[in-house]
Amino acid sequence: MVKEFICIVCPNSCRLKVTATGEEITVTGNECARGEKHGIHEYREPTRMLTTTIAITGGTLTRLPVISREEVPKAQLGRCLETLYKMKLNAPVRCGDIIVKNICDTGVDVAASRSINRKEG
Numbered sequence: 001m002v003k004e005f006i007c008i009v010c011p012n013s014c015r016l017k018v019t020a021t022g023e024e025i026t027v028t029g030n031e032c033a034r035g036e037k038h039g040i041h042e043y044r045e046p047t048r049m050l051t052t053t054i055a056i057t058g059g060t061l062t063r064l065p066v067i068s069r070e071e072v073p074k075a076q077l078g079r080c081l082e083t084l085y086k087m088k089l090n091a092p093v094r095c096g097d098i099i100v101k102n103i104c105d106t107g108v109d110v111a112a113s114r115s116i117n118r119k120e121g
């Protein structure tokens with residue numbers, strides 16, 4: 001099977017062609033070794049960092065930006081985002097607080113990427 005990807009490791013954006021023959025996977029189109037590693041990873045189990053915002057009440061802002069502590073499987077991103085969209089938090093929240101542990105059983109925690117204080121008055 002042959003799949004094509006754009007390498008997203010650096011701004012060069014090389015066009016990777018990944019060919020799997022049985023257990024053997026070969027990558028062409030990469031200008032460096034990082035591209036080969038990325039192509040194989042993208043072919044086997046693509047993953048991405050998860051970033052979004054969650055509704056928060058009682059704070060100086062109404063949405064809290066969050067980010068996953070590690071990459072999550074690309075196929076699970078939609079389910080993870082749905083879970084986060086349904087949540088409503090209460091201020092205050094500190095940057096780095098774990099907002100969801102093991103989101104959707106991916107083994108990855110989601111953390112606040114900024115602090116939001118309580119709104120006075």
Ligand code: SF4
Nearest residue numbers: 007010013014031035
């Ligand atoms: S293959 Fe190497 S040079 Fe090309 S985009 Fe990927 S990291 Fe950059």
